[in-house]
Amino acid sequence: MSPQNIIVNGGFESGSLEPWVSSFVFVTQQYTNSGSFAAVLDGGQNVDYLAQYASPIVPGNSYTLTLYMAKASILPAPPVQIQLLFLTADFQSVGRSTFLIVPTESIPFAELDNWRATTVATDVAPEGAAQIFLLINTLPDPGSTDILVDDVSVTAVGTGPTGPTGATGATGP
Incomplete structure (x- = not known):
């Protein structure tokens, strides 16, 4: 069974x-990594962002983010940042967050059917963590193109904390 x-x-x-x-994001059918739609973070002079609170999570597990990015034209890509934060049920930050800066030159042109797969692993979710906040954003860069994002997933790695030791069985022959 694959992770959810x-x-x-x-x-x-x-x-x-x-x-x-x-903010400054829309859906397009022009370019996609798979399926019929992808999100577009509008390039240029704005801070664009795409964010989601994701749950349930299990303290003791680590999580893997996978997403695909491309740029909409041959113009330079704006700076892209990705953050994953563990939050409690009442939205308080807990534990260490994960932060990634995507090198602008590593983002390919979507028209060539070439998308960058980005995979990021988190630290182990601390006790009290109930959700992950995922933030994908671009920084202002006049003259930069739009960034396309598709096939975003966050899945658990591991099985949670170790339980108590069970009873010892009989010694074998």
Whole structure:
């Protein structure tokens, strides 16, 4: 059984951004890594972001984020940052967060059917963690192109904390 993706609408196949929270982001059918839709973070002079609270998570597990990115034209890509934060049920930060800066020159042109796969592993979710906050954002860069994001997933790695030791069995022959 494959691990469950706790991101909802990570492929944007609903044709909308729901339940993502976003600014300067829209859905397109022009370029996709798979399926019919992808999200577009508008390049240029704005801070664009795409964010989601993902749950349930299990303290003691680590998590892997996988997403695919491409740029919409031959213009330079803007700086892209990805953050994963562990939060309690009442949205308080707990434990260490994961932060990644994606090198702009590593983001390929979507028209060539070439997307960058990005995979990031978190630390182990600390006690009290109930959800992950995922934030994907671009930084202002006049003259930069749009960034496409598709097939976003966050899956658990590991089986949670170790339980108590069981009873010792009879000695064998």
